[in-house]
Amino acid sequence: MGKFRIRGGRRLEGSIRVIGSKNAFLPILAAVILTRKPVVLYDFPRLADVENMLLILLSIGCRIKRENSTLYIDPSDCSSWVIPDKYVKEIRSSIVMLGAVLARMKKAVITYPGGCEIGQRPINLHLQGLKQLGVVINESHGYLECEAANMEGADIHLDYPSVGATENIMLAATRAKGRTVIRNAAKEPEITDLQNFINSMGGRVAGAGSNTITIDGVETFHETEYTVIPDRIVAGTYLVSAAITGSEIVVENVCLEHIQAIVTKLRETGRMITPCKGAPVESVRIKAPQHLWAIDHTKTHPYPGFPTDMQALLMSALTVSKGTSIITENIFENRFKHVPELIRMGARIRTEGKIAVIQGVPRLKGAAVAAGDLRGGAALVMAGLNAEGETIIDNIRHIERGYDKLEECLRSIGADIEKLESD
Ligand code: EPZ
Numbered sequence: 025m026g027k028f029r030i031r032g033g034r035r036l037e038g039s040i041r042v043i044g045s046k047n048a049f050l051p052i053l054a055a056v057i058l059t060r061k062p063v064v065l066y067d068f069p070r071l072a073d074v075e076n077m078l079l080i081l082l083s084i085g086c087r088i089k090r091e092n093s094t095l096y097i098d099p100s101d102c103s104s105w106v107i108p109d110k111y112v113k114e115i116r117s118s119i120v121m122l123g124a125v126l127a128r129m130k131k132a133v134i135t136y137p138g139g140c141e142i143g144q145r146p147i148n149l150h151l152q153g154l155k156q157l158g159v160v161i162n163e164s165h166g167y168l169e170c171e172a173a174n175m176e177g178a179d180i181h182l183d184y185p186s187v188g189a190t191e192n193i194m195l196a197a198t199r200a201k202g203r204t205v206i207r208n209a210a211k212e213p214e215i216t217d218l219q220n221f222i223n224s225m226g227g228r229v230a231g232a233g234s235n236t237i238t239i240d241g242v243e244t245f246h247e248t249e250y251t252v253i254p255d256r257i258v259a260g261t262y263l264v265s266a267a268i269t270g271s272e273i274v275v276e277n278v279c280l281e282h283i284q285a286i287v288t289k290l291r292e293t294g295r296m297i298t299p300c301k302g303a304p305v306e307s308v309r310i311k312a313p314q315h316l317w318a319i320d321h322t323k324t325h326p327y328p329g330f331p332t333d334m335q336a337l338l339m340s341a342l343t344v345s346k347g348t349s350i351i352t353e354n355i356f357e358n359r360f361k362h363v364p365e366l367i368r369m370g371a372r373i374r375t376e377g378k379i380a381v382i383q384g385v386p387r388l389k390g391a392a393v394a395a396g397d398l399r400g401g402a403a404l405v406m407a408g409l410n411a412e413g414e415t416i417i418d419n420i421r422h423i424e425r426g427y428d429k430l431e432e433c434l435r436s437i438g439a440d441i442e443k444l445e446s447d
Contacts, residue, residue: 027416027418028415028420028442030408030416032388032409032412032415033410034440036273036437041277042262043254045255051195054077055195055218058199059248060099060100061247062247063247064250066251071427071428073117076118077115080107086101105130107134116137116138116145120191123191123194124196126170126175127175127198133168134167136166147188150188150193154170156179157196175196175201176202179204180204184208186210187210190209197239203240203241204238209232209235211326212326212327213253214253218232219237221248221250224248225246227239228242254278256286257331259275259283260283261337262275263290264290264337264406266310267310273309274308274309277305278306278308280308296309318345318346318348320350321349321351323351324352324354335353335399338351343369343407345384349381351379353378362400369389370388370411371407390408397422400422402423402427402430405430431443
C-alpha cells in the first residue's frame, strides 16, 4: 500500500498535459467486443481501473498488445460470456461489460457489483432498461444470468439520467432488432465519446449529449482506430492544484466545453482562467491570486451541471478561501469521506447530510491522512500542496485508480511530492 509524501507551500509553474478520460475509456473498452475486427486505441491512460478492464477483455478471449500509449486489441476470438467475479468486485464500473457481452454473445453471467466507497451504487436502471430490450435476467446467489437471444428495440425512459445505465443500454441496443430510444439519458461527454466510438465501427447511434438517444441495431461492425476525449476531471484537478497554491500554470489537452462548469466555479473564487489562443492542442491558462474568495453555494448535478467528481477537489480549494462556502452533494450519498481528513489538516468544515459548510482558513497544516476514495484522495493531495509542513497520504491505491502517476505529473510543475513504497 503506497503513500505520498508532500511538502506544501511550493509555487507551481509550467504546463501539464491531461490524459485520456478514464470514464470515456472504460465503456469504450467494453464496446471493443462489439466488433470481430482489430481496434486501435490511442492515448490510453495507465490507470488501475483501465488495467482491470483490460484483464476482463483478456479473460473473455481478446488479444491485446500495447505500445507506449497505444492499445492494439483483437476481439475476433471472444468466446466467453462469463465475466470473472474478481474483476467486477475490483471495479464496479465493469458492470458496463454486461451490455457489450449481451450484444456480442447474446448471453452473459456477471456477479452483482457491490456498492463502493461513495455509495450503494444500485443497478436497477441498468436492469430495467435491458429487460425492456427483451433480455431475460435471472438473479440468483448474487449472480445475474442473462439471456438475450432476441433483443428488440424499445422506448426506454430512465427515472434518473444514470451514466452507467445509459451506457449499458446503448451497448446492448446496438445489436437489438430495430430502433431503441433512451429518454432522460445521461448527457455526460463520455456518453458522446462512446456514441462516436460505436459509430466509428459502423454503429448507428445518434443524440448523445442530449437527453434522448436513438440506437438502430446493426448486424456487424468493422475495424476502427480511435482517440478518447481528454479527462475533464483530471483537467479540473490540475486547475485546482494551481488555485490552491496561488500559482500560474497551463493545462494542455482539454476540451473547454467539457470543463465549463469547473472553470466557472473556479473563476468565482477569483482565479483567472483563459483559453490559450493558438496553442497546438486546446489548453487553458490559470492564474490564481494569493487569496481566494469563498463561493456561496455549489450543488453537484448531472452534466452539464457541476460534476460530483469535482466536489472534493473544489472543497479542498475552498478550505483556504476567504469566507464561508456551502457545497451540496446531490449525486452520491456517501461522498464526504475526505472531510474528516481535511479537518485533520486544519480545515474548518461541518457536514449535515448532503450539505457541507466550509469556513476558510489562511492555510492548512501538514498531517498524516488517508484516502477513502478516488476523488477524495486527490483532494487530500491538493490540500497537501497548500499545507504548511509535511503531509503523508496513505491508501493511495484509491488515487491510482484514476490518476496516471499523479506525483510525477505534479512534480513536473514544481510540487514537492514523492511516492513512498509501502513498508
Ligand atoms: C459514473 O458512475 C462515473 N463512473 C462516476 O465517476 C461519476 O461520479 C458518475 O457517473 C456521475 O457522473 C464511470 O463513468 C466509470 P450514475 P455511475 O449511474 O455510472 C444512482 C469517478 O470518480 N443510480 O450516473 O455509477 C446512483 O446510486 C467515478 O471517476 C441508481 O439509483 O453513475 C447515483 O446516486 C465515481 N440506479 C446516481 O444514480 C442505477 O441503476 C448516479 O449514478 C444507476 C444509478
